[in-house]
Amino acid sequence: MDLNAKFDLFAEHWSPKLVAHLNDYEVKLVRIKGDFVWHTHEETDELFLVLDGQLTIQLRDRDVILGPGQLFVVPRGVEHCPRADAEVKALLLEPAGVVNTGDAGGDLTAVVERI
Amino acid sequence: MDLNAKFDLFAEHWSPKLVAHLNDYEVKLVRIKGDFVWHTHEETDELFLVLDGQLTIQLRDRDVILGPGQLFVVPRGVEHCPRADAEVKALLLEPAGVVNTGDAGGDLTAVVERI
Known part of the structure; x- marks a missing residue:
């Protein structure tokens, strides 16, 4: 599976698309x-791997800035808020069923579609 | 964490280095x-994401060829044998404790070091 080809299949922001399963992840x-x-996943860590662009993962005590080929695992229970001035392409890895907005909910809550 | 910087910390082949935890993965x-x-992981899927080079994952019925930005999940129980003519840098993701040689064992069995 080619990740860039998968990115060509959608354009919207903040709407994660499922591309593969790994056991129950x-x-x-x-x-x-x-x-x-700003939101928290109380039940799981969440992995971000940036493929293109520069992503800031705001934490309450610092910002984590990631470029292509850089990854960060947000530990479970740690409040965070991703932000990007220019578009970022990123890979997420987490257990099946994790909701993108965590405990916050709201308009940005996405239904994950398989592509 | 910068993956290229982590790759600079080791040179040996077939010796996976632990760089991050995601829950129990x-x-x-x-x-x-x-x-x-050739080996099998009876208990888990195994994710390969190629970062540099061209990787062939030989399966018994076909070859899966991966370049940079391409990923493949070897399903649990499926016999496979990775191969590369020129050096490949890849990211692996699987549950903690998975042995690289699976059921096959032998000289290529690696003790995973954290870097």
Whole structure:
């Protein structure tokens, strides 16, 4: 599976697309631009791997800045808010069924589609 | 964490290095060159994401060829044998404790070091 080819299948931001399963985990691709919402996943860590662009993962005590080929695991229970001035392409990895907005909910909550 | 910087910390082939945890899963980096051994992981899927080079994952009924930005999940129970003519840098993702040679064992069995 070619990740760039998968990115060509969608254009919207903040709407992760499922591309592969690994046991009960899901590999998702997401286009990120602008500010997300502050939220927490109480039940799981969440892995971000940036493929293109520069992503800022805001934490309450610091910013984590990731470029292509850089990854960060947000530990479970840690409040975070992704942000990108220019569009970022990123790979997400987390257990199946994790909701993108975590405990925050709201308009940016996405239904994950398989592509 | 910068994956290329992590790759600079080791040179040996077929010796996955642990770089991050995601719950009870491990993110490992590996340099691949030559032929591995045919083996099976009966208990888990195994994700390969190629970062540099061209990797062939031989299956008994076909070859899966991966370049940079391409990923493949070997389903649990499926016999496979990675191979690369020129060195490949890849990211592996699987549950903690998975042995690289699976059911095959032998000289290429690696003790995973954290870097």
